[in-house]
Amino acid sequence: MSRLSILKVALLSSAIALSANSVVAQSALSNFDQDALVELKARDGSTSLLGELLGVEDGFYIIRTEIGELKINIASATCEGISCPAESQGEGFAIHVAPGIGLKLASEIIRGYASETDADVEFLESDRADRQIIRMTRRTTGQSTEIVFFSGQSGFSSMVNGEAQLTLQDTPMREEIDPIFSGPALDQLLSPENEQTVALDAVIVAVNPENPVRYLSKAEIAGIFSGEISNWLELGGGNRPISVHALEPSHVRGELFSKRVMGSGNLLSNNVNLVQSDREVLAEVRSDPGAIGFLSRSGAESARPIAIRESCGLITRPNSFQLKTNGYPLTYPVFLYRRPAEIHSEAEGLVDWLATEDSQSAIRRAGFVDRNLERMNLEDMGMMLIHTAAVEPDFSPGQYSEMMRELRDAERLSLSFRFRTGSSALDERSLANLEVLGRRMEAREFAGLEMLIVGFADAIGSQARNTQLAAQRAQSVRNILVRSVSPETTSRLRLRTLSYGELLPVACNQDEAGRELNRRVEIWVRRPGVREIGR
DSSP: OOOOOTHHHHHTTSOEEEETTEEEOGGGGTTSOGGGEEEEEETTSSOEEEEEEEEEETTEEEEEETTEEEEEEGGGEEEESTTSOOOOTTTEEEEEEOTTTOHHHHHHHHHHHHHHTTEEEEEEOOSOTTEEEEEEEETTTOOEEEEEEEEOSOHHHHHHTTSOSEEEESSOOOTTTOTTSOHHHHHHHTSTTTEEEEEEEEEEEEEOTTOOOOEEEHHHHHHHHHTSOOBGGGGTSOSOBOEEEEEOTTSHHHHHHIIIIIOTTOOOOTTSEEESSHHHHHHHHHHOTTEEEEEEGGGOTTSEEOEEEOTTSOEEOOOHHHHHTTOSTTEEEEEEEEOSSOOOHHHHHHHHHHTSGGGHHHHHHTTOBOSOOOEEEGGGGHHHHHHHHHTOTTOOHHHHHHHHHHHTTOEEEEEEEOBOTTSSSBOHHHHHHHHHHHHHHHTTTTTTOEEEEEEEOOSSSOHHHHHHHHHHHHHHHHHHHHHHSOHHHHHTSEEEEEEOTTSSOSSOTTSHHHHHHHSEEEEEEEOTTHHHHHO
């Protein structure tokens, strides 16, 4: 597929000057290759030209217009559009960073990339707090590249107008966010080569380290932030007034908190101290024993996070394993988007490096959760096991005992597979997890181990039916996994499918969001023969 100009939606919605005295109507462009539309602007601002970019040759843009094919000197014009060529490789490029992410992640990934590719970095002075400039110099060639990080409200617009070649975002790009992205333009931006998840973060509710309260329900948190609960005495925390701090609702984290915690029936109290950054929330929480606030996990530092007690009694904590398995309800990914056109060679190298395991230490240094696999034993799931046995209404003692025997000497990997609602197709995050698992299997990371593909279900319907559905999901994942790796890799592993239906819920079954999380497939590994020895 040829590069699709995301600019076309915006540019074709208005008249574009072809010269100082003529205008091209929208209909006149219909016979052009819509994927290659660009706008050339005179550097003195006197005129602009819209047409189909045919190529670059001997220092000239070759562009097809309504008045014919023209050659425009590169030195006399700037090019705007996704199909425009990258600027001189020696100059540099810019990366937009969403305000909620901050520049620390950006600077750490450049440090890591430079270290892995034998380059030195130098932080240059900037006259703006929301802009950072790093000069990266190759030790072998001496070639320098200046990388500018800047913050702002729309990284996607920055890519459209050519200001940025990459953008780090804490919200996924979808058509409803910005109507300029639709149809094929959106499809191309969301393709695997242009969109990748580089890290995970979460909204956490934090209190002062001196506060004895360890967990709160969503209803209690909503009561605090709406003003209905005003003293920690009501929550077992001593007779102390509660001071409440929150990010402005316009922030991504503010929107997520309002949607998933406050709900439609609760509004922030007028007594809530609204601030602009995680840093301000953190300062208030650390200095006041009665304070509470919400902020990003990556910005929490020494504040103590509150665990969330779900309505059914399950308790979830914002640890890295829970974020990786989507078990913590306020998790969100950090995306890297690549401008779908030619970009600077160092920008291309950075994109490729971020997809490797070598980049993950830089993600951790910045305070975010990386993509590396973690392992957890059954014994580490204490509260989940207790909840399953004591609370679930359709509890099967026999199935529970079988699960304990099978999994007690195994380790769960920190990835899950889920299916699109009403579909047998895996969702986007599961497809990414499948790629990670397949790559690690090919690298012989699990050679000699038994791999258990374990299906689970929600609690709607009979226990027998749910066990059957979970078994079908586990078998489906096994089939996909076998097709995605070489036969040699498959032969090195003992792949078994198991199903435990509605046991071990990771969320409450009272609402559809929780039920969707419970309909999942997990991967466990163990040494062959351990189960037989332990009997």
